[in-house]
Amino acid sequence: MEVEHGTTPIYILSGFLGSGKTTLLQHLLSYWKDLGLRPAVIMNELGEINLDGQLIREEVPMAEMLGGCICCTIRGDLSVQLYELVKQERPDVVVIEATGAANPMEIFDAVTESSLYMKLDIRPMITVVDAAHLAELYASQQGKTYRLMLEQIRCGSDLILNKIDRISPETQQEMKELLGKLNPYARVIPAVKCEVDLPYLLEKRQHQEDQFPPESPKHVHEQKLDPVHEHHEEAEHYHATDSLATHSHASHDHVTVYTHYFSGPVNSVVFEQFIKDLPREIYRGKGILRFSDTSSRFLFQYAYREADYLKITPQGDVPDVAVFIGEHFDQTALAGRLKDMEEKPE
Numbered sequence: 001m002e003v004e005h006g007t008t009p010i011y012i013l014s015g016f017l018g019s020g021k022t023t024l025l026q027h028l029l030s031y032w033k034d035l036g037l038r039p040a041v042i043m044n045e046l047g048e049i050n051l052d053g054q055l056i057r058e059e060v061p062m063a064e065m066l067g068g069c070i071c072c073t074i075r076g077d078l079s080v081q082l083y084e085l086v087k088q089e090r091p092d093v094v095v096i097e098a099t100g101a102a103n104p105m106e107i108f109d110a111v112t113e114s115s116l117y118m119k120l121d122i123r124p125m126i127t128v129v130d131a132a133h134l135a136e137l138y139a140s141q142q143g144k145t146y147r148l149m150l151e152q153i154r155c156g157s158d159l160i161l162n163k164i165d166r167i168s169p170e171t172q173q174e175m176k177e178l179l180g181k182l183n184p185y186a187r188v189i190p191a192v193k194c195e196v197d198l199p200y201l202l203e204k205r206q207h208q209e210d211q212f213p214p215e216s217p218k219h220v221h222e223q224k225l226d227p228v229h230e231h232h233e234e235a236e237h238y239h240a241t242d243s244l245a246t247h248s249h250a251s252h253d254h255v256t257v258y259t260h261y262f263s264g265p266v267n268s269v270v271f272e273q274f275i276k277d278l279p280r281e282i283y284r285g286k287g288i289l290r291f292s293d294t295s296s297r298f299l300f301q302y303a304y305r306e307a308d309y310l311k312i313t314p315q316g317d318v319p320d321v322a323v324f325i326g327e328h329f330d331q332t333a334l335a336g337r338l339k340d341m342e343e344k345p346e
């Protein structure tokens, strides 16, 4: 990796909730470590607790931005966190993992603000796309989730078409072509578990600026480097020029998060059934649990109707917790079912 002296490369990982960003992050961190580089991470979660952080090696410096989205509610904090992380840890490279609900243009905005007082090399965005989820949303072609996904696709310079194990070869071909149409400037990289050729993904390409379509991220990016530019003017300009940006800040107003702290262990079979029965409006779940019928603790992941359980020994003092993210789901009903499980663990 070419690193300009005194300049910190910043990679932003974008992609809808559960698409595979943390999976990619883990590959990136191992790759850089093997090269003898010191990576650092900024993780942003909508929930109050960073569960993905549990999957990251302890020695990797990490700034956690919890309980909001860096593209809007806690956006101002990003430049502060980035500044402190770079100053204190002197990393060779920083990766920002955005929440899957984040509007990519706004993250670009927030990061470029930091580049006003730090030497940063903001690399083009990497967007991870859940192939099966895209196929389904493309079929219906509606909803805010679809629009947000389109925007994330449009802003990526590399599009990792992940989870191709979940679609047929024909659909795979269709999705590749679709990505090519939605964003002709990006490289499309099909993958399973984000296993991609990392030197290829990270290489600095010639004429990288030409990758951006006219009047899209590059345009906004350049404006942000002008410190006297008024924010609302920029926002207006962005809305006026970007045909997909019909909802900018409001893009994830429809996304809600429910965090449940468990008062005790729950039965694993009952919990697994509960996850299987989750309503369609809930598209993401994760948590750390203690089951009454097993001895170890588990990290569970639920993304787009597929669940995964991993035995873990949490770092530090981590409560038993589950976080659910979805669109307008009934939080009270969900809370009730979880509570029931605690009261009847067997």
Ligand SMILES: Nc1nc2c(ncn2[C@@H]2O[C@H](COP(=O)(O)OP(=O)(O)OP(=O)(O)O)[C@@H](O)[C@H]2O)c(=O)[nH]1
Pocket: 015, 016, 017, 018, 019, 020, 021, 022, 023, 024, 052, 099, 100, 162, 163, 164, 165, 166, 191, 192, 193, 194, 284, 301, 302, 303, 306, 307, 308
């Ligand atoms: N079947 C399948 N599952 C995958 C693949 N890649 C990742 N997953 C699983 O999908 C789930 C979500 O992956 P993450 O890497 O946590 O996704 P994320 O984008 O970081 O999720 P958020 O942080 O919630 O936005 C996990 O259970 C992964 O093991 C893949 O290629 N195929």
